Amino acid sequence: xxxxxxxxxxxxxxxxxxxxxxxxxxxxxxxxxxxxxxxxxxxxxxxxxxxxxxxxxxxxxxxxxxxxxxxxxxxxxxxxxxxxxxxxxxxxxxxxxxxxxxxxxxxxxxxxxxx
Amino acid sequence: xxxxxxxxxxxxxxxxxxxxxxxxxxxxxxxxxxxxxxxxxxxxxxxxxxxxxxxxxxxxxxxxxxxxxxxxxxxxxxxxxxxxxxxxxxxxxxxxxxxxxxxxxxxxxxxxxxxxxxxxxxxxxxxxxxxxxxxxxxxxxxxxxxxxxxxxxxxxxxxxxxxxxxxxxxxxxxxxxxxxxxxxxxxxxxxxxxxxxxxxxxxxxxxxxxxxxxxxxxxxxxxxxxxxxxxxxxxxxxxxxxxxxxxxxxxxxxxxxxxxxxxxxxxxxxxxxxxxxxxxxxxxxxxxxxxxxx
Numbered sequence: 001x002x003x004x005x006x007x008x009x010x011x012x013x014x015x016x017x018x019x020x021x022x023x024x025x026x027x028x029x030x031x032x033x034x035x036x037x038x039x040x041x042x043x044x045x046x047x048x049x050x051x052x053x054x055x056x057x058x059x060x061x062x063x064x065x066x067x068x069x070x071x072x073x074x075x076x077x078x079x080x081x082x083x084x085x086x087x088x089x090x091x092x093x094x095x096x097x098x099x100x101x102x103x104x105x106x107x108x109x110x111x112x113x114x115x
Numbered sequence: 116x117x118x119x120x121x122x123x124x125x126x127x128x129x130x131x132x133x134x135x136x137x138x139x140x141x142x143x144x145x146x147x148x149x150x151x152x153x154x155x156x157x158x159x160x161x162x163x164x165x166x167x168x169x170x171x172x173x174x175x176x177x178x179x180x181x182x183x184x185x186x187x188x189x190x191x192x193x194x195x196x197x198x199x200x201x202x203x204x205x206x207x208x209x210x211x212x213x214x215x216x217x218x219x220x221x222x223x224x225x226x227x228x229x230x231x232x233x234x235x236x237x238x239x240x241x242x243x244x245x246x247x248x249x250x251x252x253x254x255x256x257x258x259x260x261x262x263x264x265x266x267x268x269x270x271x272x273x274x275x276x277x278x279x280x281x282x283x284x285x286x287x288x289x290x291x292x293x294x295x296x297x298x299x300x301x302x303x304x305x306x307x308x309x310x311x312x313x314x315x316x317x318x319x320x321x322x323x324x325x326x327x328x329x330x331x332x333x334x335x336x337x338x339x340x341x342x343x344x345x346x347x348x349x350x351x352x353x354x355x356x357x358x359x360x361x362x363x364x365x366x367x368x369x370x371x372x373x374x375x376x377x378x379x380x381x382x383x384x385x386x387x388x389x390x391x392x393x394x395x396x397x398x399x400x401x402x403x404x405x406x407x408x409x
Contacts, residue, residue, distance in 0.1 A: 102250065
């Protein structure tokens with residue numbers, strides 16, 4: 001079964017969630033699978049330099065780069081710790097997907113870092 | 116090679132794994148906090164290291180010793196930048212495994228040993244990546260990038276990574292996409308020692324907001340976008356719009372180098388900043404403060 005997801009952020013979240021489900025494996029493009037998630041062409045045409053991040057993820061990225069804990073991020077953004085953890089997890093997976101693990105470099109290019 | 120010889124070798128290998136788990140298990144505990152079960156290990160008598168990420172932000176913490184006895188634990192300190200938390204228990208009679216930093220080659224076999232309900236848990240795989248120091252997403256300095264290709268249960272987070280010689284090479288935690296990372300022994304020793312002494316990891320603070328910019332006439336710098344009133348930067352006479360181009364004479368190429376310069380030992384140090392203000396060059400002396408606890 002193939003499931004087409006237009007929204008990249010949503011697809012990433014689904015993939016991140018599914019990757020954690022025990023007994024379930026995400027397969028590569030050429031492998032056969034029971035379920036297939038397909039991104040729209042436009043959404044997948046992003047470049048390495050420009051990771052598509054939601055405004056909220058950008059905020060979280062900056063706070064991460066400043067070295068904040070999930071609790072501090074939650075307090076700063078007025079969200080629950082659970083939600084902060086979710087954003088952090090999605091962000092880590094997103095950056096990892098393109099081989100970047102340096103939050104500071106990304107955050108510094110896009111916004112102001114408080115030190 | 117006869118079939119019997121092969122079988123004997125497989126049994127020897129299996130017995131060796133059992134022995135390796137047996138070496139680590141007496142010092143590994145289960146860690147319970149609000150809605151979270153993870154693992155931890157005795158680092159020093161009465162002191163347990165565990166994964167910060169798995170430890171609840173609030174509420175009581177209890178540990179389950181090998182055998183099943185549950186005792187209360189107090190939080191000594193936690194450092195989310197390196198994912199290390201330190202707990203204290205009123206028991207100093209339990210064994211602790213010395214952390215070691217042997218070479219960790221890619222392809223070497225490794226075990227992830229945790230604990231659940233008083234019994235050890237184990238996962239087995241190879242070292243899938245072994246590289247030099249790296250910076251965590253939260254700007255923590257980690258002494259080596261070690262990844263294990265194994266499937267680890269949730270409750271084993273905070274347990275020990277054991278090499279084929281039975282040496283504890285670090286703490287197992289989850290990285291991106293649930294990959295298993297090892298926080299190496301050197302990082303644990305450095306951070307846990309500070310946590311034991313100070314209860315937290317101090318970080319340098321400037322009280323300034325920065326954005327990386329290309330400087331007129333070539334090179335890079337960081338522009339001061341905002342100034343915290345009464346902060347170290349404000350006291351040193353740094354103003355909004357200044358561009359910091361050097362730090363103790365060294366050019367600033369990225370924000371990362373500023374973060375590096377603001378490590379635990381930086382608090383209280385005085386540095387000379389080279390500024391560009393309205394096209395003019397200027398120097399200020401700034402005494403680094405301690406970042407407010409968050």
